[in-house]
Amino acid sequence: MSKSIKLSKGFDIKLAGKAEKKIANIEQPETFALKPTDFVGIYMPKVVVQVGDTVKAGSPLFYDKKMEKVQYCAPVSGEVVEVKRGKKRKLLEIKVLADKQVEYEEFPKYSVSDLANVSREDFTGVMLKSGVWPNIIQRPYGVIANPEDTPQAIFISAFDTNPLAPDYDFIFKGQEKYFQAGVDVLRKFTSGSIHVNVNGKEELSQIFAHAKDVVVNKFSGPHPAGNVGVQIHHLQPLNAEDLVWTLTPYGVIQIGKLFLEGIYDATKVIAFAGSEVKNPQYYQTYSGACVNKYVESNTKSTEGIRVVSGNVLTGEKIKKDGYLGFYDHLVTVLPEGDVPRFVLSDGWLAPTFKRLSFHRAFGLFSFLNSGSKEYVLDTNMNGEERPFVMSGAFEKVVPMDLYPTYLLKAILAEDFDEMEALGIYEVIEEDLALCEFIDVSKHDIQSLLREGLDMMRLG
Known part of the structure; x- marks a missing residue:
């Protein structure tokens, strides 16, 4: 039904x-x-x-x-x-x-x-x-x-x-x-x-x-x-x-x-997109295509960019002459986060309409900042890994009846019973990718989840 x-x-x-x-x-x-x-x-x-x-x-x-x-x-x-x-x-x-x-x-x-x-x-x-x-x-x-x-x-x-x-x-x-x-x-x-x-x-x-x-x-x-x-x-x-x-x-x-x-046809149409692309559009090619011609002909600059096979949440960083992933229909090009993002005039706590943020440090500004506005984001993490903060934010971006924070802590503790009880069989990396995006503790959550899945699968 x-x-x-x-x-x-x-x-x-x-x-x-x-x-x-x-x-x-x-x-x-x-x-x-x-x-x-x-x-x-x-x-x-x-x-x-x-x-x-x-x-x-x-x-x-x-x-x-x-x-x-x-x-x-x-x-x-x-x-x-x-x-x-x-x-x-x-x-x-x-x-x-x-x-x-x-x-x-x-x-x-x-x-x-x-x-x-x-x-x-x-x-x-x-x-x-x-x-x-x-x-x-x-x-x-x-x-x-x-x-x-x-x-x-x-x-x-x-x-x-x-x-x-x-x-x-x-x-x-x-x-x-x-x-x-x-x-x-x-x-x-x-x-x-x-x-x-x-x-x-x-x-x-x-x-x-x-x-x-x-x-x-x-x-x-x-x-x-x-x-x-x-x-x-x-x-x-x-x-x-x-x-x-x-x-x-x-x-x-x-x-x-x-x-x-009667043939193995690996033809696919891919999107070449992102803020650093001159003309975001589609190309017809084959699985595993080298992306060098797309990068050379259709990016605003070939310097200071990151090329991702796939989307920005779960995709793989590749070289400018790297290759499209087997499962990908998207190549994303965005600014490399190698330049300090905040200066004294626009610090990380300063109210602004220019930044996308899930955490509403300034409720009114965050509300006004939402909607159809599109953002140019780079790859800067804006911080280093720190102790696991129990913020309750993960549960707001995972539309499933489980507790991601406790699941991740169970993986860190290598507690098999807790991992099973907390729903590890229901998720893979892409399902918790948003948790990694909003994580104030800057953990590599997708890799951590894969470690837990491999522990359960391989014993």
Whole structure:
């Protein structure tokens, strides 16, 4: 049964530089990369290519020794030009010099009517080999799903409330057929519901309006209303013995395209946004694209900026010639916080309309400062790590029935029973990212939460 849920807790971070809904023409990047660091829970990636090898889109580049059946595949065709490693030979990325015309590995191709007659085992085998399986994330823990598991339900968040988030209706326009095909494939993996959760404040997108065999739920409220973890909490709260899968619409579309077209298509439309971008707009490219051409041609300056693959809350800092993350549809460019932000004339306690702040030190000014105003924020933390302050603020930005402060303290104490009792199975990093943003103690809350999740998962 569909539900309509309105959330009051949360906080919208309105940043300047949202992408205009147009796709700009630009020469495609020369290199693309697949980064094992994008995939949470990988134990020990094993590289299956060497420098100089030729690959096609959908050719395996590495697999995880702990789950060998899941192949991580090249997004484009071309020549492997670098297998980059870090400390202790940790695999960082595999770079491919792209062909001008992408060639694809061939996989079984079906008509829409044929999909109903294909078994789960056949679907699984192709998905594991082709590179689409890493789109499926299991909860609890937020790691790549085990193909041997059967989820109780599948959840798809069809909107994004993160700062400068791309417009899903725009970037997935015309993909209705592939989305439905992906749903038809996923139906073979669960006897439970497939939930498609949409933005209750906007008109239902055509991509999801006519989807069959799904439960469409409406969520409204400030960020993190678009987080699938928040949505699961209000639809089907998780305990230790529960297991569900989550996907983005892109993942569903990619699965559908795999079986209707017989190829691993890593094409994606990305938003290039932020206050330091001259013309915030969209580009069509492939997963793992090098961002250097976008940075060089469309930023106000190439100095004093930070480039983030993803959004400012959960994204990864990358170099100006770094690579787009596997799950990202956004590149954010903002000022680097390497210049002192406050001087005597405008100290950190001075009333001002210029700063975005969740903590209302000056109630009237904070009220006047709210609304539709967009802000230019840099990366300065404005302070150093200090003892954990019990302010009660975290509970105001997490629209879930749990106590984030006590959960984080239980992780610090390595108290397994308390972590479980306080709801650690219901959250991953993105669900507490706002806590990190407003934290007056300046803790790396997302990393701390991941430590706790790994403790529970690995024992």
